[in-house]
Amino acid sequence: MSRNNITLKELAKKLSVSVSTISKALNDSHEISDATKKRIKIVAKQHNYQPNKIALNLKFGKTNTISVVIPSIQNYFFSQVLIGIENVIAKSPYNIIVSITSESFKKETQIVKTLSNGVVDGFIIAVAEETQTTQKFHHFESALANNKPVVMFDRVVKSIDCDKVVVDDFESVFNATKHLINTGKKSIALVSTIPNLSVGKSRTNGYSKALIDASFTPLIIENSKNTIKDTVEKLFLTKSIDAIIAIDEESSLAALKIAKKRNLQIPKQLTIIGYASKKMAENLCPELTTIYQHGFLIGQSCAKMLLERLKNKHKPIHKKIINSTLNIRETCL
Amino acid sequence: MSRNNITLKELAKKLSVSVSTISKALNDSHEISDATKKRIKIVAKQHNYQPNKIALNLKFGKTNTISVVIPSIQNYFFSQVLIGIENVIAKSPYNIIVSITSESFKKETQIVKTLSNGVVDGFIIAVAEETQTTQKFHHFESALANNKPVVMFDRVVKSIDCDKVVVDDFESVFNATKHLINTGKKSIALVSTIPNLSVGKSRTNGYSKALIDASFTPLIIENSKNTIKDTVEKLFLTKSIDAIIAIDEESSLAALKIAKKRNLQIPKQLTIIGYASKKMAENLCPELTTIYQHGFLIGQSCAKMLLERLKNKHKPIHKKIINSTLNIRETCL
């Protein structure tokens, strides 16, 4: 295990020429004679010279790196988005660094503040749950003030003036609920473990609106991921339900699991529409009807928007909406 | 949207003191009077001064950042490991940047080479599939030569002399197969979509050894993720099988799906042992018996090893083995 990379200075000494000559030669400047270029390049290769990125970053005040900040990596949606971002950025001169907040406000602020100070050129962010509950957004303002553009997706902050890519959460759940009503369901419950998230609220609102429009009373079951199964079990004991909208993966799995445990016939006695990855949905039994959010597309859009913004800081702020689709599978007819 | 962060120099001008005074004051040097410190700190806070990380990195020749390179983020195992790494690193002064190779050799070399040049202080890597097939490892050697320690996990390279954390792939599949033999299974097939991976080979070898030890003939079904279902279907048509060992998630899901399609009674007519995330395994029906790899622990071990190595470059190379456990669920008695 040897020392750090060889530097220009060391090469210069070895070759008895100046540092600037080396630099120019390696960058194929016309100022340098072909002979010297050749001589220098050979020695550089011998020593496996690689320019120090950090020095370049400092020199040019940019790093060609963008930061992707997501609350969790265990979440199929966020990993889909990440792949979409990757897909676009890989074709650009930029690199990605991914950070995970674990839904923590403190981690999020720390990450954003650290990376703002010269480490990255811009951000793609889905806001942590804790940040959405505390409603403290100073770190985003500071990044923007610092000339680091931000693109928010899915979990966005209304009051922050930046590019955004969002899902039609309200509409998609509204439509799904209407679909259930139209197929004759009389008692539709909503199950959620994400009441604190903006997306959870929008989805719940969409559900409520559809029910109220049809003169039904909303029945909203909210609880933590740990206790949601028990809560669903209680629901079945106390109410007679013929359909469930589960607005996150945990809720969806809990609803299906408990329904099966109680030997309910699906979808005959109970219809379920939920959220889950394609892989999960297709391997459950019965296969789960889902509201599919096109994470890959969302990621692509975020990346494109950020690249645009990095090119042109002054174009107007844009908010893009990506529509979800209802993927009908066995739990729903 | 204003300019970049304010610099020490600009602060110095505003306050009519020297740059060094500002720097010392903000770093609470005893050389500076309390009055001046106060004055400077107030103005610094007003202007939201944050030291430029890149300048510090260049100055000190280290970045307090470590790179985690994984082949895929869609893979439950790698995300488990990532959480484990996060868990340890979060308590250290280091930051993590995550990069995804998508199993591509080219991406992997690009990532490692780019980050080696001053961007990170060390690596935690699971080698890409393509790298394992091409058997080109120069980028790792170059990182090590560059004084950037590397910890490999799961997908490791024998010939590279670095710290490693591996799973007992051979033994765990050997034991699982023996378990099946001991419970009276006569015709045990192995299904795989990862014949090119070192871990796939080890698992398959473990299976073969157990069968041969018991004087059975191995029956190995290998194919791509896209076509594995068809291959399994053919298997059922041509052979009479009473147990399957599926050594990756795709294979496991395919085996279960096709078995159900053919109305085989599980585990009565067909026993299945596979690989899958806990969440997936518990929500399949019947629930899947899995070989569980303790990804979180593996991640923690990797992180601890790298931190140790960064502290002490000269301690002997270490290879740690994390044993898997067989999580018995409904597909196996």
Add this chain to the structure above:
DNA sequence: TTGAAAGCGGTACCAC
């Protein structure tokens, strides 16, 4: 065609 030197944004040694 080559080299000297300034500068990117900090820190720290050494004078004063």
Add this chain to the structure above:
DNA sequence: GTGGTACCGCTTTCAA
């Protein structure tokens, strides 16, 4: 207690 300056590794302008 405060300020000047060299240095980290590189690029680039300007002079030779």
